[in-house]
Amino acid sequence: MASKPPKSKHFNFSLILLSICFIFLTITYIKEVQKELENTISYSNIARNPEWFDIITGEVGAKNINVGLVNMDEMLDELGTKAKVVKVSFEKVGDDIGWQDLFPQSTDGSKVSNCPQIPMPRFEDFKELDVIVAKVPCNGFKGKEPRNVLRLQVNLVVANLLIKSSGRQHRDVYVVFLGSCLPMREIFKCDDLLWHGKGWRIYKPELNKIKQKLLMPVGTCQLAPPFAPTGEEIWRRQSDNHTMPQSRESYVTILHSSEAYVCGAIALAQSIILSNSTKELLLLADEHISPKSLAALRLAGWKTKQIQRIRSPFSQKGAYNEWNYSKLRAWQLQEYSKVLFIDSDFIVLKNLDHFFVYPQLSASLNGRHLFNSGLMLLEPSKCTFKTLMKKRLVVASYNGGDQGFLNEMFPWWHRLPDKLNYMKYFPGLTDDYIRRIPDDAYAVHYLGLKPWMCYRDYDCNWDQVVYRIFASDSANEKWWRIYDTLPKNLKEFCSLTPGMNARIWQWRDEAKNASFSDGHWKIEVRDPRSHAI
Secondary structure (H helix, E strand, O other): OOOOOOOOHHHHHHHHHHHHHHHHHHHHHHHHHHHHHHHHHHHHHHHHOOHHHHHHHHHHOOOOEEEEEEOOOOOOHHHHHHEEEEEEOOOOOOOOOOHHHHOOOOOOOOOOOOOOOOOOOOHHHOOOOOEEEEEOOOOOOOOOOOOOHHHHHHHHHHHHHHHHHHOOOOOOOEEEEEOOOOOOOOOOOHHHEEEEEOOEEEEOOOHHHHHHHHOOOOOOOOOOOOOOOOOOOHHHOOOOOOOOOOOOEEEEEEEOOOOOOHHHHHHHHHHHHHOOOOOEEEEEEOOOOOHHHHHHHHHHOOEEEEOOOEOOOOOOOOOOOOOEHHHHHHHHOOOOOEEEEEOOOEEEOOOOHHHHHOOOOEEEEEEOOEEEEEEEEEOOOHHHHHHHHHHOOOOOOOOOOHHHHHHHHOOOOEEOOHHHHEEOOOOOOOOOOOOOOOOOOOEEEOOOOOHHHOOOOOOHHHHOHHHHHHOOHHHHHHHHHHHHOOOHHHHHHHOOOHHHHHHHHHHHHHHHHHOOOOOHHHOOOOOOOOOOO
16 A cells, blocks of 8 residues: 655745734734724713813813814713713715715816815804814824825814804814824824813914815815905904014025035026016925035025935935925924925926915925925924824835825825926827926926936937927926026036036937937037037
8 A cells, every 4th residue: 555645835824824824814803893993982081081181271261161063973972061062973985985076187277176075064053163172083094194085074073163163263173083083184283282182182273374275166066265465364364463473484495415406496586576466485405405506596586595405215225205305394484374396407487476375285286186395385384293203204106205204294285377387298209399397387396317417509419319208399498597697606516527528419419310300419519618529
């Protein structure tokens, strides 16, 4: 009788590996169940032993306090005769409305479209609340900033109740969020957090900023309304007993890691000044920017501030965006109430000052549900900066740089016109005439090889297949018009290095050998910065 063949060692190893995986998954599941149970127990204890209520009672100083409950099943009967508790009923947004409906992949930058209706309660039924208590839905998002319509709806309901209850006299109204899930930082800023304990947070938001937020569309399905032209916005109207403080605002750009963009920053400052801006100009620079360049930048109009650069945790070493998180330093500029951050590969064609009226975070569309971080309106804050620095280590960036990270941190943002950040990017368009920058563009964002890295005679992006999507003679011409207005001693910072010059001529030869039909390689170069090879 034949003996049984010995068991394969490979089979035994696979069986052991599968057993380990099963045990790991079982332990993970048990931990998740325990966590959900702990959250439920913790939330129940918070509701039944409201430490937060004692704090607010001391602040309000009233015998009876009106409390409104949002997205809560409990009625907080334990408050007894100290409070009149009402449940704020509203129709929860249906599954038929998703984040993609609020932030559609593409919309016409010159037109508005209809946004989905987000149901709200009958606010006239809930007047003069002293405290609004809410539970934010965020189960299953595991620490990420969720793009969830119900979460947005709950935050908007609370914000509206806050404004309705505060009245024209801006009476004090407090907001309490219960549970482990935080409110949306885009609406309830960390600066407005007064007290917090285990599972509860008390906010006293700045009412004018909440009012402005509530006038914004629910997503990029509609452009942000034109606040600035009239000066008669609802949120600006003041009661007799309330005035808004004078604000200090600034354009801000940044240079770090090399001096490759010094020329661009000089041209950017010149373009802002030529637009008759009344705002300050501040440039953040790390130790890689020389004293000579800093002196030139100050001569160009920038105030300068020394910073330490911040590494992008999810970028590869040596990548173009390795230190792009340095842009987060803009949130440290607490001397300003608002900052219009603008990359140094921009030029401004029209005055942008009136766009400072928009709230954080306002920007132009980059594609899908994302904004382009090359130009964005933000509000400096010490605690926001601290949050960003902490989250940068755990929140991944889709592109490894600041843009991917900031889109995760501010998923609910406000769309500015595309012509405020007119990106020099023309996929599928071959005719240079179609690539012209429109006369009503406010600012041009120079993607691809930068104008000061080319000759003024034409956009050298035409000479390389991978760069041709960024080519535009019209955009190139607009940049060089700004350059022509610079003082002679600043133009020297836009000189070509021997290596840059050699690269241009190499690309011209490659374009000639490829017989590119646009024929830019045939153009005679007259730029005095060139050196024929």
